[in-house]
Amino acid sequence: MGDWHEPQGPFDIPDIPNYVPRRLKPWIFVCFVLIVQFSGGLYLAAATDMVGTTALMQEDILMAGYASLVGMSINFCVMFRLKFRFSNRVSLLACGAVLIAANAICSLTASVPVLVGACFVAGWFRMWATFACNSTIQTWITPKRDMAVFFCYVYIIVDSVIQLSGISAIYLAFHSQWECMQWIMTALLALMMLAVLILLRPVKGPVRIPMLGIDWIGAALWSVFMMSFVFICV
Numbered sequence: 001m002g003d004w005h006e007p008q009g010p011f012d013i014p015d016i017p018n019y020v021p022r023r024l025k026p027w028i029f030v031c032f033v034l035i036v037q038f039s040g041g042l043y044l045a046a047a048t049d050m051v052g053t054t055a056l057m058q059e060d061i062l063m064a065g066y067a068s069l070v071g072m073s074i075n076f077c078v079m080f081r082l083k084f085r086f087s088n089r090v091s092l093l094a095c096g097a098v099l100i101a102a103n104a105i106c107s108l109t110a111s112v113p114v115l116v117g118a119c120f121v122a123g124w125f126r127m128w129a130t131f132a133c134n135s136t137i138q139t140w141i142t143p144k145r146d147m148a149v150f151f152c153y154v155y156i157i158v159d160s161v162i163q164l165s166g167i168s169a170i171y172l173a174f175h176s177q178w179e180c181m182q183w184i185m186t187a188l189l190a191l192m193m194l195a196v197l198i199l200l201r202p203v204k205g206p207v208r209i210p211m212l213g214i215d216w217i218g219a220a221l222w223s224v225f226m227m228s229f230v231f232i233c234v
Contacts, residue, residue, distance in 0.1 A: 010022065011026070011139060011140045011143075012025070013025045013026065013029070013136060013137070014201075014203050015087070015088050015089065015136070015200045015201055015203045016028065016199050016200060016201070017199070017201065020199060026137045026140045028195070028199065029133045029134075029136055029137050030133075030137070031192075032092060032129070032133045032192055032195075032196075033129075033130055033133045033134060033157060034157070034161065035185075035188045035189060035191075035192045036095065036096075036099065036126055036129040036130055036133070036189075036192075037126070037130060037157060037158065037161040037165075038161055038164075038165050038168075038185055038188070039099045039102075039103060039122070039126065039185045039188075039189055040068060040119075040122065040126070040165065041068060041099070041102040041103055041105075041106045041118055041119050041122035041123075041182075042061065042064050042065055042068065042106045042115065042118075042119050042122075043165060043166065043169035043178075043181055044061065044062065044065040044166070045165070045166035045167070045169040045170050046169040046170065046172075046173045046178040046181065047061045047062070047065075049173040049177075049178040050178055053177075053178065054110040055110065056110060056112065056115075059234050060112045060115070061115075062234050063112070063116055063230060063231060063234050064106075064112070064115040064116045064118075064119045065119065066230045066234065067116045067117075067119040067120040067123065067227060067230070068119040068120065068122055068123035068126070069123060070120060070123065070223060070226045070227055070230065071119070071120040071121060071122065071123025071124035071125075071126075071127070071223075072123040072124065072126060072127040073226070074124060074219050074222065074223055075123075075124045075127035075128055075131075076127070077214075077215075077219060078211075078214055078219075079127065079128060079131045081209055081211055081214065082128055082131075082132075082211075083131065083132060083135055084208065084209040085208065085209055085210065085211055087202045087203055088132050088133075088136060088200055088203070089196055089200040089201065089202045089203075090202065091128060091129060091132040092129055092132060092133075092192070092193070092196045092200070093193055093196055093197070094125070094128075095125040095126070095128050095129035095132075096129070096189045096190075096192055096193040096196070097193070098121060098122070098125040099122055099125055099126065099129075099185075099189050100186050100189045100190065100193075101118075102118045102119070102121060102122035102125075103122075103182040103183075103185055103186045103189070104182070104186065105118040106118055106119065106122075106182060107179040107182035107183070116227075120223070120227075134150075134153075134154060138150055141153050165181075168181060169181045172184075
């Protein structure tokens with residue numbers, strides 16, 4: 001997957017200095033994707049334990065879990081703008097900090113509005129970090145930019161994390177406390193941010209697109225509509 005050659009040479013990531021082996025560079029971003037995907041803020045697999053600890057209803061926790069999906073879907077509208085506006089270093093540091101805060105809030109609060117808002121924001125930044133990493137290694141996965149191959153990789157990562165994060169949350173809740181999953185992911189996110197500070201340079205893309213002309217009001221209205229729809233259904 002990393003042995004293809006073109007006139008400009010083998011695949012390389014300019015964000016990472018040359019003292020890091022070239023074959024190792026894409027795998028660093030794969031590790032970043034896995035850490036970000038595991039950081040959901042709230043894990044529905046441990047909903048029963050949360051109900052007993054926080055005195056919340058099952059529907060409250062489901063509402064917060066679905067709010068994360070709404071945040072991810074809204075980010076789709078601006079993710080290319082974010083990619084061309086910010087470097088991978090800035091994107092991953094910002095997303096890591098927000099996800100750490102979201103994990104801390106979800107493990108400490110018993111307020112439904114705060115929980116829903118934290119999960120919504122976590123979903124937005126989770127999608128941003130995932131796209132920043134996957135778009136960087138896209139030509140390493142498929143040099144011809146074959147979307148059939150690329151989306152196979154994306155679905156394998158996403159579906160695997162959905163299953164493994166649920167299993168991990170259940171076992172940690174059974175043997176210890178449900179908050180352990182948030183604490184572990186907070187530590188991994190902190191390690192990811194440290195690795196970003198050490199390994200990634202603030203390399204900007206060839207095109208710098210400003211964050212102008214974006215329909216933020218429309219995004220807010222769509223968010224309210226989808227959250228209202230989720231509230232009614234749940």
